Amino acid sequence: MQSPSRTLVASLHPSLREEIIIRGWIYRLRELARTTFIIVRDCSGEVQCVADSALVRAVSLKLDEPVEIKGKVKPDTRAKAGFEVEVIEISVLNRVTQLLPFNSCSDITEIGIDTILNYRPLSLRNESIGDIFRIQAAIVHYFRSFLRKRHFTEIITSKIVSSGTEGGTNLFEIKYFERCAYLAQSPQFYKEHGVAGLERVFETGHVYRAEPHASSRHLTEYYSLDLEIGFIESPEELIQLERELLNFIFEQLNQDYADVLKRYREKPLPQMQNVPTWEFAECLELLNRHFGRTDLVDDLDSEAERQLCQLAESETGIAALFVIGFPLTGRPFYTHPRGNSGASQSFDLLFEGIEITTGGQRLHRREDLEQALKNRGIDPVSFETHLRMFEMGMPTHGGLAIGLERLTARILHLANIRQATLYPRDRYRISP
Amino acid sequence: MQSPSRTLVASLHPSLREEIIIRGWIYRLRELARTTFIIVRDCSGEVQCVADSALVRAVSLKLDEPVEIKGKVKPDTRAKAGFEVEVIEISVLNRVTQLLPFNSCSDITEIGIDTILNYRPLSLRNESIGDIFRIQAAIVHYFRSFLRKRHFTEIITSKIVSSGTEGGTNLFEIKYFERCAYLAQSPQFYKEHGVAGLERVFETGHVYRAEPHASSRHLTEYYSLDLEIGFIESPEELIQLERELLNFIFEQLNQDYADVLKRYREKPLPQMQNVPTWEFAECLELLNRHFGRTDLVDDLDSEAERQLCQLAESETGIAALFVIGFPLTGRPFYTHPRGNSGASQSFDLLFEGIEITTGGQRLHRREDLEQALKNRGIDPVSFETHLRMFEMGMPTHGGLAIGLERLTARILHLANIRQATLYPRDRYRISP
Numbered sequence: 046m047q048s049p050s051r052t053l054v055a056s057l058h059p060s061l062r063e064e065i066i067i068r069g070w071i072y073r074l075r076e077l078a079r080t081t082f083i084i085v086r087d088c089s090g091e092v093q094c095v096a097d098s099a100l101v102r103a104v105s106l107k108l109d110e111p112v113e114i115k116g117k118v119k120p121d122t123r124a125k126a127g128f129e130v131e132v133i134e135i136s137v138l139n140r141v142t143q144l145l146p147f148n149s150c151s152d153i154t155e156i157g158i159d160t161i162l163n164y165r166p167l168s169l170r171n172e173s174i175g176d177i178f179r180i181q182a183a184i185v186h187y188f189r190s191f192l193r194k195r196h197f198t199e200i201i202t203s204k205i206v207s208s209g210t211e212g213g214t215n216l217f218e219i220k221y222f223e224r225c226a227y228l229a230q231s232p233q234f235y236k237e238h239g240v241a242g243l244e245r246v247f248e249t250g251h252v253y254r255a256e257p258h259a260s261s262r263h264l265t266e267y268y269s270l271d272l273e274i275g276f277i278e279s280p281e282e283l284i285q286l287e288r289e290l291l292n293f294i295f296e297q298l299n300q301d302y303a304d305v306l307k308r309y310r311e312k313p314l315p316q317m318q319n320v321p322t323w324e325f326a327e328c329l330e331l332l333n334r335h336f337g338r339t340d341l342v343d344d345l346d347s348e349a350e351r352q353l354c355q356l357a358e359s360e361t362g363i364a365a366l367f368v369i370g371f372p373l374t375g376r377p378f379y380t381h382p383r384g385n386s387g388a389s390q391s392f393d394l395l396f397e398g399i400e401i402t403t404g405g406q407r408l409h410r411r412e413d414l415e416q417a418l419k420n421r422g423i424d425p426v427s428f429e430t431h432l433r434m435f436e437m438g439m440p441t442h443g444g445l446a447i448g449l450e451r452l453t454a455r456i457l458h459l460a461n462i463r464q465a466t467l468y469p470r471d472r473y474r475i476s477p
Numbered sequence: 478m479q480s481p482s483r484t485l486v487a488s489l490h491p492s493l494r495e496e497i498i499i500r501g502w503i504y505r506l507r508e509l510a511r512t513t514f515i516i517v518r519d520c521s522g523e524v525q526c527v528a529d530s531a532l533v534r535a536v537s538l539k540l541d542e543p544v545e546i547k548g549k550v551k552p553d554t555r556a557k558a559g560f561e562v563e564v565i566e567i568s569v570l571n572r573v574t575q576l577l578p579f580n581s582c583s584d585i586t587e588i589g590i591d592t593i594l595n596y597r598p599l600s601l602r603n604e605s606i607g608d609i610f611r612i613q614a615a616i617v618h619y620f621r622s623f624l625r626k627r628h629f630t631e632i633i634t635s636k637i638v639s640s641g642t643e644g645g646t647n648l649f650e651i652k653y654f655e656r657c658a659y660l661a662q663s664p665q666f667y668k669e670h671g672v673a674g675l676e677r678v679f680e681t682g683h684v685y686r687a688e689p690h691a692s693s694r695h696l697t698e699y700y701s702l703d704l705e706i707g708f709i710e711s712p713e714e715l716i717q718l719e720r721e722l723l724n725f726i727f728e729q730l731n732q733d734y735a736d737v738l739k740r741y742r743e744k745p746l747p748q749m750q751n752v753p754t755w756e757f758a759e760c761l762e763l764l765n766r767h768f769g770r771t772d773l774v775d776d777l778d779s780e781a782e783r784q785l786c787q788l789a790e791s792e793t794g795i796a797a798l799f800v801i802g803f804p805l806t807g808r809p810f811y812t813h814p815r816g817n818s819g820a821s822q823s824f825d826l827l828f829e830g831i832e833i834t835t836g837g838q839r840l841h842r843r844e845d846l847e848q849a850l851k852n853r854g855i856d857p858v859s860f861e862t863h864l865r866m867f868e869m870g871m872p873t874h875g876g877l878a879i880g881l882e883r884l885t886a887r888i889l890h891l892a893n894i895r896q897a898t899l900y901p902r903d904r905y906r907i908s909p
Binding site for chain 1: 482483485500501502519520521541542543545570571572573574577581595596597598599600601602607610611613614617618621625628629630631632633634635636637638639649650651652653654656658660666667670671672673674675676677682683685687689697698700707708710841842862863865866867868869870871872873881899900901902904907908909
């Protein structure tokens with residue numbers, strides 16, 4: 046939208062003859078004795094303005110103030126855009142405090158995460174931080190676009206649930222009128238029900254884990270890119286789907302955000318269609334042979350994730366691999382077994398040193414789910430509402446979930462997941 | 478995605494010569510003595526299959542069971558698609574219970590909302606219900622597409638907050654480790670901070686209201702289509718933006734879902750670019766003159782919303798209007814005044830009898846917000862974290878929020894908002 050009187054910076058052009066009005070923030074100020082050069086930024090871009098210094102002094106203009114400028118476009122070969130704006134009038138729309146710890150044009154490499162969060166509006170205006178969230182928005186957009194083209198329907202499911210999907214640990218409790226409810230740990234059950242209704246579904250939304258540890262890779266609230274698909278024969282179909290999905294997202298990012306990516310990573314994002322799949326048992330052997338590790342039993346730890354990515358990179362040139370066949374015991378009750386040796390059809394995607402996806406084929410028969418619950422000492426009666434949904438035509442199915450903040454952090458090589466979260470929540474932080 | 482062996486129904490073609498495999502649900506079954514006609518549906522469409530009745534009896538096929546069929550495509554001029562599938566083998570992937578209260582092919586007009594929810598996978602497979610959620614997914618998609626094209630950035634903000642945006646009533650309390658937190662009632666503060674960072678932002682996500690009444694138009698959890706935009710001069714710019722936004726969404730729906738819409742409403746969705754804006758005071762006069770109403774003071778009630786839509790329809794042919802200038806007293810503290818008479822720059826959009834949007838211009842100066850809080854007897858100190866964000870270059874701004882379930886229900890003429898919610902939450906329901 047454009048108000049009748051305002052022109053977006055991106056729409057300025059040297060052929061404009063009449064007076065124009067632009068609005069934006071003061072990004073840079075260079076005051077000489079008689080002339081002041083002002084870079085103004087809005088959501089569409091930036092432009093150099095030239096003002097009589099007396100005019101600027103009269104309003105005591107400061108960096109980062111939102112302004113309205115009336116002016117004229119003047120062709121000028123010295124300016125990057127081939128023109129600049131000659132300022133006729135300038136008015137400040139709001140004052141900024143004198144005490145800003147940084148500016149939108151500052152190098153903020155040394156600024157700590159707490160300051161960045163406490164000055165969120167300002168830090169977002171800083172290009173290197175704003176770009177993180179523009180990339181993040183693009184990732185979600187490409188995720189949805191890819192799936193919509195493949196007959197997936199977006200679903201919106203409740204985050205207020207009466208019990209957990211995985212047995213009741215790490216749940217946040219809500220006081221729900223006179224009852225007790227919980228924040229959903231995942232849309233797992235709902236997306237499975239969705240498959241029995243629509244065959245292919247996805248959801249992009251928050252999930253909640255009351256995890257007491259506050260590490261650089263965990264949040265209590267994160268945004269999950271979830272999908273679930275029916276009528277599959279094997280988890281390898283899901284893996285192939287994820288290869289194509291990530292390949293699409295990465296190609297789009299390489300194409301539309303090449304300049305941004307260059308500032309965060311040495312190489313463009315890799316092609317994902319040939320990322321290998323290694324069996325969990327094989328991974329343990331490799332970790333033993335190459336790194337002397339004998340401590341892992343039924344899961345990988347973060348060190349093992351880094352080590353496996355390193356091995357994959359030396360083999361394929363890309364630091365990514367799918368690990369399949371995790372022991373059933375370490376996976377949720379609804380996980381489909383892989384053969385009879387205690388392995389599961391559950392997989393992780395490790396990408397540049399960290400797990401960014403968990404997925405797998407699920408049990409689709411009520412009787413198998415009941416047995417799986419009993420094997421874990423859980424009374425199926427407590428899952429009756431869920432189990433009933435498997436009597437209405439549930440096909441074979443599986444799915445996966447990608448943690449958006451983790452993926453963003455990996456793509457941009459950010460050390461802490463909080464850098465890829467607008468308002469992170471952890472053990473200690475619930476504000477701003 | 479397509480597994481190596483499976484063909485989606487939409488990809489079947491009479492020119493296919495080799496054996497094919499399809500997977501889907503039994504939508505209709507017509508058994509004659511020697512031949513059985515089976516309609517199979519998957520996420521891409523439906524196809525008629527013809528089987529030897531003995532083959533069908535051998536697997537005791539039932540409606541709504543998920544199946545795999547091996548067969549051959551046979552051109553047949555009697556079939557709608559110009560071909561049918563001759564069944565060679567059929568296997569049932571999972572059994573359905575004998576006790577389904579309806580089928581995916583049933584007329585479900587008489588089925589109550591509780592049964593629909595308790596059989597959600599099955600009800601979603603019923604076309605008339607599945608279409609509600611396909612339309613809903615499309616609305617969200619068009620909302621995002623429109624805004625992305627206009628320099629808006631999608632943001633994801635926390636739903637766990639330390640206090641309410643509007644004074645602390647109707648909040649759900651969360652046990653957050655040893656502290657107390659709340660479910661966000663709206664992303665209002667965060668999207669304002671977002672404007673000061675990115676100028677134009679939108680968010681699509683859940684919001685929570687602990688409203689004890691369980692009416693046909695209220696939920697405790699709903700999906701809000703939120704936007705906020707900087708550097709505006711007046712709320713009329715927001716109204717114009719919403720006209721264009723809804724016009725885009727409605728045109729896309731009319732174009733891509735014409736057949737579906739026809740089943741729910743007599744006329745296509747209206748053009749929205751000329752929806753009028755009426756002052757609140759003028760609305761009270763009209764309600765008095767046409768309906769003898771003298772009971773309204775600082776807000777409209779649901780009857781008044783219907784009455785005003787009726788008046789707008791008789792004037793413009795379209796049952797929609799914007800009402801602007803609600804009394805400040807009835808609106809949140811951050812609302813911008815409209816003149817000096819106690820009116821506000823806050824507006825509602827009434828559409829086909831119900832309010833589907835609230836929006837407005839907001840105060841953008843810290844001192845004005847402080848004063849507004851004091852005027853309401855609230856100590857500004859309790860909003861200090863929020864108020865500080867207005868010292869970092871906050872431009873003039875405003876925004877609006879559309880309730881997705883309400884909009885969906887209005888578009889499809891559904892009597893109860895629960896019909897437009899996959900898993901509704903209200904005073905009494907937190908499951909499934």
